[in-house]
Amino acid sequence: MNEFAFAIHGGAGVIDPANFAPDRRQACAAALRGIAERAVAALAAGRAALDVVEQAVVELEDCEYFNAGYGAVLNGDGEVELDAALMDGATRAAGAVASARRTRNPVRAARAVLDDGEHVLLIGAGADAFAAARGVECVDPAWFVTDERRVQLAAAQAEGRVSLDHDERYRDDARGPAWSETERKSGTVGAVARDRAGHLAAATSTGGMTNKRPGRVGDAPLIGAGTFADDASCAVSATGHGEYYIRRVLAHDVHARIAYAGATLAAAADAALAEVGRLGGTGGLIAVGRDGDAVLPFNSPGMYRAWYAGGRVHVGIYADPETD
Amino acid sequence: MNEFAFAIHGGAGVIDPANFAPDRRQACAAALRGIAERAVAALAAGRAALDVVEQAVVELEDCEYFNAGYGAVLNGDGEVELDAALMDGATRAAGAVASARRTRNPVRAARAVLDDGEHVLLIGAGADAFAAARGVECVDPAWFVTDERRVQLAAAQAEGRVSLDHDERYRDDARGPAWSETERKSGTVGAVARDRAGHLAAATSTGGMTNKRPGRVGDAPLIGAGTFADDASCAVSATGHGEYYIRRVLAHDVHARIAYAGATLAAAADAALAEVGRLGGTGGLIAVGRDGDAVLPFNSPGMYRAWYAGGRVHVGIYADPETD
Numbered sequence: 160m161n162e163f164a165f166a167i168h169g170g171a172g173v174i175d176p177a178n179f180a181p182d183r184r185q186a187c188a189a190a191l192r193g194i195a196e197r198a199v200a201a202l203a204a205g206r207a208a209l210d211v212v213e214q215a216v217v218e219l220e221d222c223e224y225f226n227a228g229y230g231a232v233l234n235g236d237g238e239v240e241l242d243a244a245l246m247d248g249a250t251r252a253a254g255a256v257a258s259a260r261r262t263r264n265p266v267r268a269a270r271a272v273l274d275d276g277e278h279v280l281l282i283g284a285g286a287d288a289f290a291a292a293r294g295v296e297c298v299d300p301a302w303f304v305t306d307e308r309r310v311q312l313a314a315a316q317a318e319g320r321v322s323l324d325h326d327e328r329y330r331d332d333a334r335g336p337a338w339s340e341t342e343r344k345s346g347t348v349g350a351v352a353r354d355r356a357g358h359l360a361a362a363t364s365t366g367g368m369t370n371k372r373p374g375r376v377g378d379a380p381l382i383g384a385g386t387f388a389d390d391a392s393c394a395v396s397a398t399g400h401g402e403y404y405i406r407r408v409l410a411h412d413v414h415a416r417i418a419y420a421g422a423t424l425a426a427a428a429d430a431a432l433a434e435v436g437r438l439g440g441t442g443g444l445i446a447v448g449r450d451g452d453a454v455l456p457f458n459s460p461g462m463y464r465a466w467y468a469g470g471r472v473h474v475g476i477y478a479d480p481e482t483d
Numbered sequence: 484m485n486e487f488a489f490a491i492h493g494g495a496g497v498i499d500p501a502n503f504a505p506d507r508r509q510a511c512a513a514a515l516r517g518i519a520e521r522a523v524a525a526l527a528a529g530r531a532a533l534d535v536v537e538q539a540v541v542e543l544e545d546c547e548y549f550n551a552g553y554g555a556v557l558n559g560d561g562e563v564e565l566d567a568a569l570m571d572g573a574t575r576a577a578g579a580v581a582s583a584r585r586t587r588n589p590v591r592a593a594r595a596v597l598d599d600g601e602h603v604l605l606i607g608a609g610a611d612a613f614a615a616a617r618g619v620e621c622v623d624p625a626w627f628v629t630d631e632r633r634v635q636l637a638a639a640q641a642e643g644r645v646s647l648d649h650d651e652r653y654r655d656d657a658r659g660p661a662w663s664e665t666e667r668k669s670g671t672v673g674a675v676a677r678d679r680a681g682h683l684a685a686a687t688s689t690g691g692m693t694n695k696r697p698g699r700v701g702d703a704p705l706i707g708a709g710t711f712a713d714d715a716s717c718a719v720s721a722t723g724h725g726e727y728y729i730r731r732v733l734a735h736d737v738h739a740r741i742a743y744a745g746a747t748l749a750a751a752a753d754a755a756l757a758e759v760g761r762l763g764g765t766g767g768l769i770a771v772g773r774d775g776d777a778v779l780p781f782n783s784p785g786m787y788r789a790w791y792a793g794g795r796v797h798v799g800i801y802a803d804p805e806t807d
Contacts, residue, residue, distance in 0.1 A: 246730075251730045251731070251762065252730070253729065253730050257606060257700075258606055258607060277696075277726075278696065278699050278726060279725075279726045279729045279730065280699070280700040280701075280705075280729065281696065281698045281699055281700070282581060282582055282606050282607065282698045282700055283582060283606065283607050283698050284697070284698065285696060285697040285698020285699065286698050288697075288698075289696065289698070372601075372602065372605065372609060372613065373608070373609040373612075374605045374606045374607050374608065374609020374610050374612075374613070375602050375604070375605055375609065376581075376604040376605070376606055377604075381604075381705055381706075381707075381708075382705075382708070382729050382730065382732065383705075383707045383708060383729075383732035383735060384705075384706070384707060387732070401603075402601070402602060402603045405577065405603045405604065405706050405707075406570075406575045406576070406577050406603065406706065407575070408706065408707035408711070408732065408735040411707060411732040411735050411736070411739070412735070412739070415735070415736070415739030415740075415742075415743055416739075416743060418739075418743075419739055419740055419742075419743035419744035420743035420744070438575065
């Protein structure tokens, strides 16, 4: 039994090594490592899992390499639509926002929804207004937009690609146009933790898919699909082709396999992800268990990730962390 | 084993008999019976479960007695925000919309999302635009608003009540102000079916809560929370205090107890609803199983419902159908 546990992800997808500049790759890995090491230090100091996953996701949102918060991808109207959720495994309290456009850190808006306790999911302008009323920092929608994302959207629109077709495209054409690595991943960020008191928590945040249809919501902000936590079983944050995760109710499926079938965390996570794959979906998930284990399976070529095991933080992008 | 199975609900809640005019009560019961009898005839004729639950929910949406589609409750801005979902147990295909304001029958928009297959959940103006592009009938937002709902909103606002507090209020004050029975119920409609080919489907639709915060989304449009279907286990549609259903991932929880713990449909539904109650939530659910059973548990004083059993349609509002 580990006294505490922690893992983060920064999205899963193709992340073609041949098209991934070494300095960018190192910068991504360093960002993941720094965020994970700060979270682990906080857990070691006795901080609550819910606070730690929120803070880690704030840092992932603020990092432009990852598709959440600042630097999120743009929808078909050239705007960001931001989704986030977090859940407290001790109480099953949860908060989520979808299609926020003015909240700098959507996971903080989700936390405000959780703390308020009346609702679980707020969407659109109502989510931004609620967050603002609770003192969560608001920004102009243009603040989120980076030059790189503008270029990606223009390329996607020029080719008539929409939202979720990039995985299929790459399956057929892995050496296709030289899109940046961030274009290719199914962009989501997330964190899961078990604290020293034995409480579990999960948080997820995303900007969705480049050139997505306005109003499309994936699994990230949906409790049970992309985000779930229960002290009795596990905390889960998913990343990938969200529609498949919704149809599989992926995060709750991991829980249910542990709670009702007596599966281990690893077996439950693998089996739940395999069902996503059976529908045709790709991506991954991170999960920590009540005993402090951490697992990070994925069925895509890569998943940005960092986790705590054996007394230190590990970072991985491709299947074999040693080669990253 | 029953060759086919069917159940609908029109919402759960207090529905105080002392405050429920007999003619209204009879009209509600007659509406439920008519919708269920038409659905049963369609199933008997071999129609697909997915089509039958969609049509039943269209009829429930069109009926002003129920809080979905025409006659839906108004949010704090005096507007309707309509949510709906449906799921095909044969393929786990799903479609949902949230916060639609212009789609006459939100469940038809959800069906269009399902049939399109690219996304699962569309929200807000994007949902309405998608539905319109697919030929789903659009109306002016004012079309949905009935005089009764305007009166309810004015009363709620005059008393400073918001969204979800009516259940708590009635727990303390069951003989409080003479609000209409529709005010008191947690308004949702839904249908579940098993067809003669053994396929299961579920659909749910709602206008949410009177005077709710704009942008609040409950469990109805969330796959796994308020709506779920899998041919291997069951089809579920929930109604009640949506936030608790989201936190329990109620509909998928019924499935998981059958699929992973080997529970019967009745035991799974009762146990999942009991967990909602343990969090403090009230409401109910309807479910049909792979063997053609139908169950309709609720922990609120009443739930509008109709179901097929023993070769005929039954209608209930309170706990004992014989007294309804």
